[in-house]
Amino acid sequence: EAGVTQSPTHLIKTRGQQATLRCSPISGHTSVYWYQQALGLGLQFLLWYDEGEERNRGNFPPRFSGRQFPNYSSELNVNALELEDSALYLCASNADPFNEKLFFGSGTQLSVL
Amino acid sequence: ILNVEQSPQSLHVQEGDSTNFTCSFPSSNFYALHWYRWETAKSPEALFVMTLNGDEKKKGRISATLNTKEGYSYLYIKGSQPEDSATYLCAAYYGGATNKLIFGTGTLLAVQP
Numbered sequence: 500e501a502g503v504t505q506s507p508t509h510l511i512k513t514r515g516q517q518a519t520l521r522c523s524p525i526s527g528h529t530s531v532y533w534y535q536q537a538l539g540l541g542l543q544f545l546l547w548y549d550e551g552e553e554r555n556r557g558n559f560p561p562r563f564s565g566r567q568f569p570n571y572s573s574e575l576n577v578n579a580l581e582l583e584d585s586a587l588y589l590c591a592s593n594a595d596p597f598n599e600k601l602f603f604g605s606g607t608q609l610s611v612l
Numbered sequence: 613i614l615n616v617e618q619s620p621q622s623l624h625v626q627e628g629d630s631t632n633f634t635c636s637f638p639s640s641n642f643y644a645l646h647w648y649r650w651e652t653a654k655s656p657e658a659l660f661v662m663t664l665n666g667d668e669k670k671k672g673r674i675s676a677t678l679n680t681k682e683g684y685s686y687l688y689i690k691g692s693q694p695e696d697s698a699t700y701l702c703a704a705y706y707g708g709a710t711n712k713l714i715f716g717t718g719t720l721l722a723v724q725p
Contacts, residue, residue, distance in 0.1 A: 541717035542701065555711045600646060600658030
């Protein structure tokens with residue numbers, strides 16, 4: 500069974516550009532979570548999608564947005580990139596948001612120059 | 613702002629030593645406690661999910677306990693091996709208006725052969 504897949508693995512952008520990160524959850528998982536890990540910091544909650552709807556978002560500006568598609572895959576979009584957006588972005592999925600562990604992808608390393 | 617705290621921040625032990633880490637979290641609206649192991653260049657991998665006060669879980673040489681009333685969880689590793697070297701993350705899930713899984717900053721364990 501395929502795990503959570505993320506693409507691209509690495510992404511290099513310049514300030515002001517837009518970045519799109521993609522995530523495919525494990526088959527049967529309806530919830531997708533996005534986390535950011537900036538250098539020296541812990542995992543910061545970004546967004547949670549379940550059954551196609553945004554269930555919650557973390558303390559990030561509106562230029563961080565996303566969506567979940569009917570097949571439960573998800574996109575994270577970051578507009579007007581800033582240098583401090585450089586980070587590892589992890590996607591995770593599960594089938595039961597309240598009781599089940601998260602399965603993580605290997606992440607997208609975003610570098611903003 | 614809900615804060616999940618882990619201690620110590622890092623730990624260096626010799627092969628064969630037993631060790632333990634602490635995760636502290638606010639008790640209000642708490643729903644579940646997760647433990648993950650994150651090895652370098654890999655994705656975080658779930659160890660345990662616990663919900664009930666007094667819960668104890670075990671996986672091989674690793675075990676965890678949960679005290680929801682006082683808001684802490686312990687992770688124990690018996691007879692540490694070099695392959696146990698990783699960052700150990702705990703995360704607390706809060707329901708209600710919070711409705712998110714909040715990660716601590718982790719404990720970095722290095723086991724010397």
